Amino acid sequence: MTVEPGTLVLAGTPIGDIADAPPRLAEELAGADVVAAEDTRRLRRLTQALGVTPKGRVVSYFEGNETARTPELVQELLGGARVLLVTDAGMPSVSDPGYRLVAAAVEQDIRVTAVPGPSAVLTALALSGLPVDRFCFEGFLPRKAGERLSRLREVVEEQRTLVYFESTHRIDETLVAMASVFGEERRAAVCRELTKTYEEVRRGGLGELAAWAAEGVRGEITVVVEGAPAKGAGELDAEELVRRVRVREEAGELRKEAIAAVAVEAGVPKRQVFDAVVAAKRR
Structure with missing residues (x-):
């Protein structure tokens, strides 16, 4: 008897306010055969807040075990299971675990679908006040200063709006590097704690934002940077x-x-x- 492959479901989770959870998230958490979570403790808090008890098996799926666990989950899928993948916040595989599993599932012709949810990238873009018709997401910059500068130089002429994630421990260094490469007057917005109690969006030139961040910035941070001016669009000073x-x-x-x-x-x-x-x- 031939068993039809199951379905891999990528579920977006709230980036702050639990009330932003889509109704389908609760349905999938309750009905999935396997729930793969970046942090099982955070998953427990999420399910308790939603009043849901997963009927399926809960397993961890994070950066440290992603390579080893992917084949196991693919076998579950090939056996007909509905596997739900959730990360701590936002959409799986976007600067979070998930890409390897999606790629492996696609290679095996396994259906992959998603439960859309809140996105720090799109939320920050919308709140930034910068052009949003064209943008590119650059994820996290390298931790080492030299590598960080090299990565920024790669997009110094990029005309689309740039979006970055950054750690609270490195945001000051990153803004200084951005001001150095892109120019102190390049407009940007630092968005922190989006949808949470202490949400803040700070807008200004990169030089001004770097000086502000030197005093310390806490929370989950997304940085939106204006793209470079179009070539030939007025003489540069x-x-x-x-x-x-x-x-x-x-x-x-x-x-x-x-x-x-x-x-x-x-x-x-x-x-x-x-x-x-x-x-x-x-x-």
């Missing part, structure tokens, strides 16, 4: 030309090459960029 040359030099380009590249980006003569760099050096 000398300070911005010099900053762009410096960013390229720090990335390993020779000054001559950096000046030529910035001139093309800004749509100005190379001589104008060269003169700006020389003047800055004299100062």
